Amino acid sequence: MARxxxxxxxxxxxxxxxxxxxxxxxxxxxxxxxxxxxxEAIRLKDVEGLQQEECAERMRISRPTFQRVLESARQKVADALINGKAVRIEGGNFALPRQLFRCRRDGHEWRVPFEALASGPRLACPRCDSPSVLPVRPAGSAFGGRGWGQGRGGGRWQGGGR
Incomplete structure (x- = not known):
């Protein structure tokens, strides 16, 4: 049985x-x-220009696994470009970061899962209910630093194409 x-x-x-x-x-x-x-593998390697070791660390997977994911992605993109196919970005097994927020009224900080940001009507401080909140982006972080939440739909995210 496979892992x-x-x-x-x-x-x-x-x-x-x-x-x-x-x-x-x-x-x-x-x-x-x-x-x-x-x-994400294409973004880290080809857009950000990172070494495979750092890409693998950021995705929390081994280097060989990162190589397989990247190779699969590049093969699919090449197939679409060469053969005139559409590309849909959907699904997978992934976890998303939680965004850190700070209340402008009382300074309280808390993390909000990505899926709550995507579906919630409004964001307010959980301590004082003030709607005056700002995202906190620590230096060097892409999405607010530590704290990872599970991807929308348990990682089986289906994007809405445009």
Whole structure:
């Protein structure tokens, strides 16, 4: 029996989750599904320019696992570009960071899971109920530092394409 897949940590959720060749109706296109952690691997290695060891550390996975995730992602993107396929970013086994907030009224700090930020109508201080709150971004952190929450839908996030 295979080992269960470990959660991979990601610090970025895409705003746009579907890409397709211009001028071709979506209904006529084949597509490839890129998982959220595969997108994160591309972001860390190819956009941020980090070494694989640091990429693996940030995602909390081994270097060989990172290499496999990155290779799978690059293969899917290359297939889509060469063969004119749509790319959908969806699903995967991932965990998202919690964002640190500070109340401007009383200085109270607390962490809010990503999924609460994405679905909540308004954010208020849990101590004084003031709506005057600001995100705290520690130096060098992508999403508020330590504190990771499980990805929306238990990591089985389905993005809303544009």
């Amino acid at each position: 269960p897949t470990k959660w991979r940590r990601v610090a970025f959720m895409p705003q746009v989750t579907c890409f397709k060749p211009a001028g071709v109706p979506a209904r006529l296109l084949e597509g490839v599904a890129l998982s959220v952690e595969e997108l």
